[in-house]
Amino acid sequence: MTAATEDLDLIDRFIDSMWLEYGLSKNTLSAYRSDLKQFSVFNEAILLHQVRDVEVQRFLADCYARGVKSSSTSRMLSTLRRFYRYLVREGVCHQDPTVNLSSPKMGRPLPKSLSEDDVLALLAGPDEATAIGKRDRAMLEVLYATGLRVSELVGMELDQLNMQVGLVRVIGKGNKERLVPLGEMALDKLEHYLAGGRGDILGQRASAAVFVSNRGTAMTRQTFWHAIKRYAKAAGLNTSLSPHTLRHAFATHLLNHGADLRSVQLLLGHSDLSTTQIYTHVARERLQSIHAKHHPRG
Numbered sequence: 001m002t003a004a005t006e007d008l009d010l011i012d013r014f015i016d017s018m019w020l021e022y023g024l025s026k027n028t029l030s031a032y033r034s035d036l037k038q039f040s041v042f043n044e045a046i047l048l049h050q051v052r053d054v055e056v057q058r059f060l061a062d063c064y065a066r067g068v069k070s071s072s073t074s075r076m077l078s079t080l081r082r083f084y085r086y087l088v089r090e091g092v093c094h095q096d097p098t099v100n101l102s103s104p105k106m107g108r109p110l111p112k113s114l115s116e117d118d119v120l121a122l123l124a125g126p127d128e129a130t131a132i133g134k135r136d137r138a139m140l141e142v143l144y145a146t147g148l149r150v151s152e153l154v155g156m157e158l159d160q161l162n163m164q165v166g167l168v169r170v171i172g173k174g175n176k177e178r179l180v181p182l183g184e185m186a187l188d189k190l191e192h193y194l195a196g197g198r199g200d201i202l203g204q205r206a207s208a209a210v211f212v213s214n215r216g217t218a219m220t221r222q223t224f225w226h227a228i229k230r231y232a233k234a235a236g237l238n239t240s241l242s243p244h245t246l247r248h249a250f251a252t253h254l255l256n257h258g259a260d261l262r263s264v265q266l267l268l269g270h271s272d273l274s275t276t277q278i279y280t281h282v283a284r285e286r287l288q289s290i291h292a293k294h295h296p297r298g
Contacts, residue, residue, distance in 0.1 A: 007040040007048045014086050035079040049087055053097040056080060060101075077101065114249045118237055119144055122246075125231030132214075134197030136227055138189040139211055139219070140246070145186035146170075147250035147268050154219045156210045163191065180267055 015033055018024050024032075040048055042059050056077075063073045080098050087093040114122070123140050127133035143153055152170050160169045166182045182190065194210075201212050209218035232241050251268060 008037075010048055010087070010092065011036045011040070011083075013090075014083050017086060018082075031075070032079050032082070035076045036083060039076070039080060048083075049092045051097050053100060056097050056101060114237070114245060116253060118235075119246070119249050119253075121235040122228075122231055122237060125234050128192070131197040131200035134189075134193040135201065135211060135219075136231070138186075138193035138197075139224060140228070140231070141186040141189040142168075142182065143246045144250055145183040146180045147247050147254075148180070149173075149247065150221050150224060150244070154209075154211060154221055154224055157208045158210055159208070161190075161210065163187065163194075178267075 011033060014036070015029050018032065019029060036048075039059055042062065043051055043055050046055060060073055060077060063076065077098065081096075084093060084096040084098050088096050123137065123144065126136035126140070128137050139153060142148070143150070146168060148156075148168075148170060149172070152172055155171070156168065160171070161167075162169070166184075166187050167179050168182055170178050170180050172178060190210075198210075198212060201214060202216055205216035207216055207218065211219045211224075213219050213223060228245075229241060247268070254267070
């Protein structure tokens with residue numbers, strides 16, 4: 001029996017055992033088989049039951065070097081763990097080579113953002129000749145200028161605004177309050193909306209909400225999200241947007257222009273700096289760019 005045949009025989013026995021003992025689906029068993037075959041090919045000079053932890057580490061390092069996703073690498077290690085537990089139980093192996101290995105860190109996916117030009121195109125979408133256009137332009141400007149969560153934006157009430165000093169008092173997660181500057185453009189569009197558009201939408205009705213719907217009630221997250229998608233499509237933005245897209249653009253563009261993570265944390269209302277650290281790639285790239293441009297040996 002050749003080495004390759006011996007490995008395939010072990011894999012077949014393992015797959016049969018997993019099906020008989022746990023009734024795993026065909027797709028799961030197929031993934032197990034594929035992972036183990038890849039591992040066998042990588043270690044072609046060593047039989048699977050003779051593999052040591054160093055061979056497993058080399059395989060995982062090769063996956064990383066080839067750009068295999070952390071989730072896929074983690075799944076492969078999970079397959080190997082299950083396979084070697086089976087071999088030890090069956091007496092084929094005396095030691096599990098995966099027992100002291102830790103799973104690859106999955107990491108948080110980097111948030112999708114927009115370029116500054118993309119944001120400008122999106123902000124220019126609403127028709128400000130209409131009351132609804134005035135409202136939507138103000139909402140987009142405030143969202144981009146403050147980095148508010150969409151729920152914080154649509155839940156904003158008039159008494160949270162201080163137009164004289166250009167601040168909004170935000171009530172965030174856990175009922176925590178923070179003061180966020182609006183910026184000149186957002187303040188201008190907000191004043192324009194409050195002076196005309198809001199009254200036209202409300203008519204004779206009263207509301208404490210800053211951003212109101214045609215029904216006279218506060219805008220909902222869903223309604224505003226549909227509006228964003230409509231304006232994005234009109235602007236030719238083909239990127240996949242999420243309700244947090246402008247919030248991410250706010251943080252990314254602040255860092256690109258020199259803000260520090262601690263300041264961005266406070267503005268976003270993150271209780272822990274570790275939450276804001278998903279943006280460290282932006283800060284790091286900016287520092288590398290500054291170093292390359294200004295250091296004599298950059």
